[in-house]
Amino acid sequence: MKRLFKPGLLIPIAIIVALAIWPLFSGNSASAREAMFTLIMSMALASSLNIILGYTGYVSFGHIVFFGIGGYAGFWVITHLGWHILPAALLGGLVAAIIAWLLGLAVLRLRGAYFALATIGILEAMKALVINLDFLGGPVGLEMHFSEYKRYGGPMESLWMVYWSMAFLAILVIVVSYFIKTSKFGLGLMAIREDEDAAEVMGVITPRAKTWAYVLSAVFPGIIGVLFFFKNGNIEPGDAFRLHFSIEWIVMLMLGGAGTVLGPVLGGGIYQWLRKTLLTSPIFKDYQLVVAGVMLLIIVLFVPTGIIGWVRTRSAKLRRIFE
Amino acid sequence: MKILEVKNVTKRFGGLLAVNRVTFDLEEGEILGLIGPNGAGKTTLFNCINGVYSPTEGQIVFQGKDITGLPTYRSAHLGLSRTHQIVRPLNELTVLENAMVGACYGRENMNLSDARETAMAMLEFVGMADKAELLAGTLNVAQKKRLEMARALSARPYLLLLDEVLAGLNTAEVTSMLDTIRKIREQGVTIIMIEHIMHAVMNLSDRIIVLNYGSLIAEGSPEEVSQNPEVIEAYLGDPELAERLLEEEKA
Numbered sequence: 054m055k056r057l058f059k060p061g062l063l064i065p066i067a068i069i070v071a072l073a074i075w076p077l078f079s080g081n082s083a084s085a086r087e088a089m090f091t092l093i094m095s096m097a098l099a100s101s102l103n104i105i106l107g108y109t110g111y112v113s114f115g116h117i118v119f120f121g122i123g124g125y126a127g128f129w130v131i132t133h134l135g136w137h138i139l140p141a142a143l144l145g146g147l148v149a150a151i152i153a154w155l156l157g158l159a160v161l162r163l164r165g166a167y168f169a170l171a172t173i174g175i176l177e178a179m180k181a182l183v184i185n186l187d188f189l190g191g192p193v194g195l196e197m198h199f200s201e202y203k204r205y206g207g208p209m210e211s212l213w214m215v216y217w218s219m220a221f222l223a224i225l226v227i228v229v230s231y232f233i234k235t236s237k238f239g240l241g242l243m244a245i246r247e248d249e250d251a252a253e254v255m256g257v258i259t260p261r262a263k264t265w266a267y268v269l270s271a272v273f274p275g276i277i278g279v280l281f282f283f284k285n286g287n288i289e290p291g292d293a294f295r296l297h298f299s300i301e302w303i304v305m306l307m308l309g310g311a312g313t314v315l316g317p318v319l320g321g322g323i324y325q326w327l328r329k330t331l332l333t334s335p336i337f338k339d340y341q342l343v344v345a346g347v348m349l350l351i352i353v354l355f356v357p358t359g360i361i362g363w364v365r366t367r368s369a370k371l372r373r374i375f376e
Numbered sequence: 377m378k379i380l381e382v383k384n385v386t387k388r389f390g391g392l393l394a395v396n397r398v399t400f401d402l403e404e405g406e407i408l409g410l411i412g413p414n415g416a417g418k419t420t421l422f423n424c425i426n427g428v429y430s431p432t433e434g435q436i437v438f439q440g441k442d443i444t445g446l447p448t449y450r451s452a453h454l455g456l457s458r459t460h461q462i463v464r465p466l467n468e469l470t471v472l473e474n475a476m477v478g479a480c481y482g483r484e485n486m487n488l489s490d491a492r493e494t495a496m497a498m499l500e501f502v503g504m505a506d507k508a509e510l511l512a513g514t515l516n517v518a519q520k521k522r523l524e525m526a527r528a529l530s531a532r533p534y535l536l537l538l539d540e541v542l543a544g545l546n547t548a549e550v551t552s553m554l555d556t557i558r559k560i561r562e563q564g565v566t567i568i569m570i571e572h573i574m575h576a577v578m579n580l581s582d583r584i585i586v587l588n589y590g591s592l593i594a595e596g597s598p599e600e601v602s603q604n605p606e607v608i609e610a611y612l613g614d615p616e617l618a619e620r621l622l623e624e625e626k627a
Contacts, residue, residue: 237480237488244477247466254428254460256452256481256531312468369470369509 061376062231065318066224069093073220086216092325097223097277099305099317100230104270107311108239109263110246112169114299115176121293123149123275124282125189132197142279149275150268157267180294194289215284226273231314234376242266304345307352310359314376319360379404379535379566385434387424394420396590407567409581413610417590418570419461422537426458427451455483457533459524461540467513474512474523475499475530482531498526502556518549538569542576554580
């Protein structure tokens with residue numbers, strides 16, 4: 054219980070809660086809600102990626118594959134079997150987790166750049182597969198009838214329900230991320246990140262630890278995928294398996310600080326704010342991804358540990374505040 | 377009681393015979409020196425013993441249990457720890473966290489708070505307690521070697537494999553490291569050490585085995601081994617040949 058009242062956990066949760074309730078106090082609550090949804094979703098996704106990339110040191114480039122897989126699984130049971138959104142979301146997470154476990158058996162044997170390339174390969178293969186599966190709608194994807202929202206009291210109510218679910222999920226991701234970071238399991242993951250062979254010699258059961266990390270990092274994107282596409286009303290392969298979206302998560306994570314709990318929250322926030330500013334500026338609106346690329350380059354060259362990582366290297370005292 | 381039996385262990389890398397039918401036993405509480413010229417297969421033998429490599433042939437028995445070909449983390453759980461010739465600190469973790477990994481995942485499978493206590497005690501033991509909160513990447517070589525030692529000891533091993541812990545240390549550091557190794561033995565830990573600094577290994581070891589080109593060429597007390605002509609030859613070349621060459625030169 055003592056672990057719950059630590060600044061390392063409370064700061065990121067406070068940030069998310071503050072962002073989540075912002076639309077209630079904002080004049081234009083619908084547009085504020087949409088903006089906050091994107092923001093909080095980015096934070097949750099970057100935090101999930103952090104478990105495998107930041108803690109374990111395995112750069113999963115095509116991590117959005119789990120967002121897509123979960124999204125398709127959930128969307129299909131909603132439209133075809135008439136499931137309620139919440140169990141459907143959980144199913145999305147479960148399917149993503151199972152696929153991650155199976156894929157992990159194969160690709161987690163690879164290290165470094167080979168693993169990163171393999172994850173891109175998996176993403177593209179999955180996209181090609183889904184495009185060719187008729188029951189998932191092929192290249193067109195699936196659509197949800199507008200009347201589906203009636204069940205939850207109408208479109209407006211549905212959007213709010215999805216919004217609050219997203220906020221709750223983001224907090225859950227932070228809690229899980231924090232507990233991993235401060236646990237024995239997390240210590241083993243970080244040992245793997247620093248030197249996998251040395252970790253193994255010290256007794257870390259590396260295949261098992263890596264698989265768990267991969268599965269945990271896939272569950273939440275799977276659930277979030279269902280919420281996102283339910284809100285959208287349709288799902289198609291191009292949206293579900295978009296590589297550059299996946300790379301944006303990496304930028305957020307690297308910006309805030311991979312391997313820290315607060316990093317992806319901060320990085321996700323800054324990145325989305327920057328993106329919004331660029332998209333609405335007349336000069337930069339077409340070059341938004343160029344800026345993201347340049348930013349990633351600058352981070353990797355000059356602050357490879359990210360903002361929070363950099364702050365943490367300053368002193369042991371700061372390390373106790375920012376996990 | 378025998379803690380380790382190495383029986384006819386062979387390790388081949390393609391055409392290279394790195395370890396060739398090596399057999400030896402180790403008594404509990406003993407310090408065994410493992411020496412030999414560069415490239416003799418000493419580290420490879422270590423890697424076979426603790427499961428980093430699976431031997432091509434032969435058998436390794438640890439405390440009566442056959443551990444041949446077990447993954448290296450299993451032998452760590454059984455109580456076999458090692459240090460690395462080329463230090464492998466977990467750079468972005470603190471010194472304390474490094475040692476805690478050893479404690480958490482070692483023989484006693486401790487929880488975090490026990491591990492913290494044990495790790496701290498071991499850091500104190502090797503004289504690194506004041507560095508506990510530093511990131512391991514910031515240490516110098518001598519400190520990193522001590523950290524390797526603390527990490528291995530935090531696992532509370534029965535058998536400790538030390539791979540050149542003295543290499544690269546200055547005289548004062550060697551002396552204090554020798555002290556540390558003696559104290560480890562006093563705690564009942566059995567040790568095999570690979571070492572190139574002869575006075576150290578001769579002083580410390582109860583028994584020495586010598587590898588050359590992967591084969592065991594001598595075994596015995598430090599005195600016996602240091603006078604064994606085959607060992608002298610392995611290190612210095614054939615003494616008779618040297619004499620002959622000298623005479624030829626004179627003539």
